[in-house]
Amino acid sequence: MDASAWRSGKTHRDENFPVARLVRPIFREPILAFYDYVRAADDIADHAALSPDDKLRALDAMERSLLGPQESEPTAVRLRRVLDSRGLGARHALDLVSAFRLDVTKNRYEDWQELMDYCALSAMPVGRFVLEVHGEAPATWAASDPLCAALQIINHLQDCGQDYRRLNRVYVPLDAFERAGARIEELGAARASPALRACLAEVAGRTRALVDRGAALPALIADWRLGVECSVIHALAAKLTGFLMSRDPLSQPVHLSRVGAAPIALRAAASGAFARLGRLPSRAVVRKGGA
Numbered sequence: 001m002d003a004s005a006w007r008s009g010k011t012h013r014d015e016n017f018p019v020a021r022l023v024r025p026i027f028r029e030p031i032l033a034f035y036d037y038v039r040a041a042d043d044i045a046d047h048a049a050l051s052p053d054d055k056l057r058a059l060d061a062m063e064r065s066l067l068g069p070q071e072s073e074p075t076a077v078r079l080r081r082v083l084d085s086r087g088l089g090a091r092h093a094l095d096l097v098s099a100f101r102l103d104v105t106k107n108r109y110e111d112w113q114e115l116m117d118y119c120a121l122s123a124m125p126v127g128r129f130v131l132e133v134h135g136e137a138p139a140t141w142a143a144s145d146p147l148c149a150a151l152q153i154i155n156h157l158q159d160c161g162q163d164y165r166r167l168n169r170v171y172v173p174l175d176a177f178e179r180a181g182a183r184i185e186e187l188g189a190a191r192a193s194p195a196l197r198a199c200l201a202e203v204a205g206r207t208r209a210l211v212d213r214g215a216a217l218p219a220l221i222a223d224w225r226l227g228v229e230c231s232v233i234h235a236l237a238a239k240l241t242g243f244l245m246s247r248d249p250l251s252q253p254v255h256l257s258r259v260g261a262a263p264i265a266l267r268a269a270a271s272g273a274f275a276r277l278g279r280l281p282s283r284a285v286v287r288k289g290g291a
Helices: 025-046 052-067 074-086 091-105 112-122 124-133 138-158 160-167 174-180 184-188 194-220 224-246 258-275
Strands: none
Touching: 025 052, 025 074, 025 091, 025 124, 052 074, 052 091, 091 112, 091 124, 112 124, 112 138, 124 138, 138 160, 138 194, 138 224, 160 184, 174 194, 184 194, 194 224, 194 258, 224 258
16 A cells, blocks of 8 residues: 555645745756655654554655655655656655654654754755755755754644644653753643743744744845745744744644735745845756756
8 A cells, every 4th residue: 555545635735834836837846746755754654543663664665666666656756757857866855754764763852952863854855955956056055954944843843732642742852841840741731831831932942043044045045936935934934933932832823824924925025036136047057857
């Protein structure tokens, strides 16, 4: 049975942040093929009814179908063919599969560094892949990596109660609980205690610092449309970390609706476009298979 049997039904349109909404059409195919592969693997790791052994076997099949010659997983086969047609490697996708294996086998993180090590597999490769597809310089990774890590942790904090109740999975570092005098079991409550609020706010504050470090990314990107999309992502991330620093994710809204996100995205897109006026047209390399 292929991975489609375990899909959650979530698509790129359901994410907190835009996925290839503004990028040039020639770059959408590899980005969406990458997203579909990652989404399918993530759904396996997060499936509440699958045993750990079944999850690991399914993730192994996803990896083998990406590398070949196995052909059992359609999203993997599609991504493999797209990567081959554009002269791109599978490194970033394989890093993400490694992260999903961690999701199956590891459900606690001792400190911030352990969480960053996880994000180096689960989040940073996403930005690196998108930049590579556009032919952007590896020097952009220094700003992309912290922003992508921030996007991952924002999702963790938004879903901290659900992840604990459904999967017994906690991404909030254990030493943050200790400093605040909070207990992990409090994540299962309907409302956060003052101690848990302090714990989550501390992690949100550190996440906001990552967002700030990623502020330079749009200006470093040669491709005009990708730069504007990154401006939008950065603005949404800043807004959401503000929610998480001041609200209780167990009992208060910490997501942006489409209506709420639209004015933030429009302002950021306009600001990002204005900042790029006068710059030379993109010198990004179009990969093999592009047009």
